[in-house]
Each structure stands twice: as C-alpha cells, then as structure tokens.
Amino acid sequence: MFIIQVGVYKTIDLIKTYMVGMSLRNELRGTRQNEHDRYKYILRGAREVHQANPNVLILLSGLTWGTDLSFLKMKSPESNFDNKLVYETHWYSFSGDSKIWELQPLNRVCAKATKWFNDQNGFLISNDNPFPLFLGEFGFDQRGEKQADNGFLTCLVAYVAERDLDWGLWALQGSYYHREGNIGAEETFGVLDFNWKHLRNPTFxxxxxxxxxxxxDPNSNLSKSYILYHLQSGQCVQVNSKNELHMRDFKKLTKWSYGGDGTPVRLMGSALCLKAVVLGFHQWFLMIA
Incomplete structure (x- = not known):
C-alpha cells in the first residue's frame, strides 16, 4: 500500500501535505492470485477507505504484477464510490516478451505492445462505459544502454501523449543504502544519479x-486539433512567420488538422499542408500550398 501526495507547501513553522488518493495492494502476483479473491478483498478495502475518507481517490490495480485488468470486461465493480474510483496499471519493456524489442522492427513491436496494453488495460478508457485509468508505474534504464528499454520508451511516450494519460515513474532514487542484501546498490532506473546530485539522463x-x-482538456469547447510531437527529443514542430518548420519546445503550440490515413496534415487557419520529401537517406517535411 502506498499514498500519493501532492500540494506540499511550507508555512513559517509547519509543512502540510494533502493525501489525494490511496492505492490498495501493489502488484498482485503469484500462484494464489485469482479474480474471485481480488474482487472480494480489494472491494472490501475500497469500501473501508471510502467510508473513512470519502474525498480521496481509490486506486485499484489488477493481476500479474499490476499489468492485467482484462477481467473487468466480464465483471465491473459494484460501485464507483461516488466517482472516486480510479484503475491503476503498470507497464515495462519486460511486461510480456522483452526480447521482441531487440529482434523486430520498432513499429511492428510497438503495434503489438500497444494492442496488448489496450487488451489488458486501455479498453477501460475507450469502451461505452469508460473509467479513469492511471499508469501508476513505468520505468526504463536511464543510462540509455538497453535497446529494449529505448524502443519501449518511444512507444510508451507516443501512447501516453496521444491519450493524455496521467502517470507515475519508477523511480526517483539513484541508489539505496541497503537493498536485497546489497549495500550501496545502484538504481539504474532512477532519475537521479548514484549520489542523488544530477540527472542520470540529461534529456529526461x-x-x-x-x-x-x-x-x-475535457471541458474545452475549442475545435479538435493536433500537434506534431517528436518522441526522441520531446519537442514539437512549429511554424514561424515565414511558414518555415522548426523544432521547438511547446511554449506556443502550432496546431494542425488531420482527417486520418490518406488525408493531408494541414496547418489550421491556412491552406498550407505538409509534404514529405526524401533527400539522400533522410526524409524531410516542407510546407506547400
């Protein structure tokens, strides 16, 4: 069990924290895990939490190390606890067969991984009766040395950005005093380096x-638009006053319209659209009328 904290602020002599949610039983696993007991005890715990504090969110995870909520297709919970119920899932490169990230083309593997995640968890936000879904844990080797993690991260970032999922990252810490019998163990998935002084990955x-x-924004009345997001750099495609394309941070987003496969990517509010051209081994995009 863990507690999510946000909104920490400091007064003259007091630090206050606010608990906004509680997760029940992290990463169910093992030969004794089963749907019947999961429903029985997780929902019993959820009722106790809701009765004790009806204002907090209740995070419920699935089976198999928190990666599988597919059983909810057949049986949904008895209550949404006054709209406080949130489902939580975890996703790593090793959630399934990690070797495929090294042996097959990235686009093909990403399509398979995305389908797997949708079948296991993502259906909750896309069916006729959607529920909130929180990607409560994912992570990758921050050193950038593992091909499987590098490919997985590109795929995951695309999925999370497209669906605007809320998420939690494993992990912040760069090392441990003591872990699994080892003193001074390093956490290569940690955002911080071994000494907790610098980012392990400067591009993070x-x-x-x-x-x-x-x-x-679910409350927005604006027309639907798209942005062009570069997954490796974290930057977006912007158009300047001369209608030239540049990669920039997203302080001021350039908006695009797109009707699906076979339709042009058009700059909103203009007659300009993108055209791909190949020069040598590189593909470039130009603005055309």
Whole structure:
C-alpha cells in the first residue's frame, strides 16, 4: 500500500501535505492470485477507505504484477464510490516478451505492445462505459544502454501523449543504502544519479515536459486539433512567420488538422499542408500550398 501526495507547501513553522488518493495492494502476483479473491478483498478495502475518507481517490490495480485488468470486461465493480474510483496499471519493456524489442522492427513491436496494453488495460478508457485509468508505474534504464528499454520508451511516450494519460515513474532514487542484501546498490532506473546530485539522463526533463501538461482538456469547447510531437527529443514542430518548420519546445503550440490515413496534415487557419520529401537517406517535411 502506498499514498500519493501532492500540494506540499511550507508555512513559517509547519509543512502540510494533502493525501489525494490511496492505492490498495501493489502488484498482485503469484500462484494464489485469482479474480474471485481480488474482487472480494480489494472491494472490501475500497469500501473501508471510502467510508473513512470519502474525498480521496481509490486506486485499484489488477493481476500479474499490476499489468492485467482484462477481467473487468466480464465483471465491473459494484460501485464507483461516488466517482472516486480510479484503475491503476503498470507497464515495462519486460511486461510480456522483452526480447521482441531487440529482434523486430520498432513499429511492428510497438503495434503489438500497444494492442496488448489496450487488451489488458486501455479498453477501460475507450469502451461505452469508460473509467479513469492511471499508469501508476513505468520505468526504463536511464543510462540509455538497453535497446529494449529505448524502443519501449518511444512507444510508451507516443501512447501516453496521444491519450493524455496521467502517470507515475519508477523511480526517483539513484541508489539505496541497503537493498536485497546489497549495500550501496545502484538504481539504474532512477532519475537521479548514484549520489542523488544530477540527472542520470540529461534529456529526461525535456523529453517528458509535454507529458506533464494537460494535452486534452475535457471541458474545452475549442475545435479538435493536433500537434506534431517528436518522441526522441520531446519537442514539437512549429511554424514561424515565414511558414518555415522548426523544432521547438511547446511554449506556443502550432496546431494542425488531420482527417486520418490518406488525408493531408494541414496547418489550421491556412491552406498550407505538409509534404514529405526524401533527400539522400533522410526524409524531410516542407510546407506547400
């Protein structure tokens, strides 16, 4: 069990924290896990939490190390606890067969991984009766040395950005005093380096900056638009006053319209659209009328 804290602020002599949600039983696993007991005890715990504090969110995870909520297709919970119920899932390169990230083309593997995640968890936000879904844990080797993690991260960032999922990252810490019998063990998935002084991966902040914003506002009345997001750099395609394309941070987003496969990507508010051209081994995009 863990507690999510946000909104920490400091007064003259007091630090206050606010608990906004509680997760029940992290990563169910093992030979004794089963749907019947999961329903029985998780929902019993949820009722106790809701009765004790009806204002907090209740995060419920699935089976198999928190990666599988597919059983909810057959049986949904008895209550949404006054709209406080949130489902939580975890996703790593090793959630399934990690070897495929090294042996097959990235686009093909990403399509398979995305389908797997949708079948296991993503259906909750796309069916006729959607529920909130929180990607409560994902992570990758921050050193950038593992091909499987590098490919997985590109795929995951695309999925999270497209659906504007809220997420939690494993992990912040760069090392441990003591872990699994080892003193001074290093955490290669940690955002911080071994001494907790610097970022382990200098591109981390830039790459995740867009994912920390609200990309899709459910209360907005504006017309639907798209942005062009470069997954490796974390930057977006922008158009300047001369209608030239540049990669920039997303302080001022350029908006595009797109009708699906076979339709042009058009700059909103103009007659200009993108055209792909190949020069040598590189593909470039130009603005054309």
């Amino acid at each position: 902040q830039r790459r995740f900056r867009l994912l920390q914003t609200m990309i899709q």
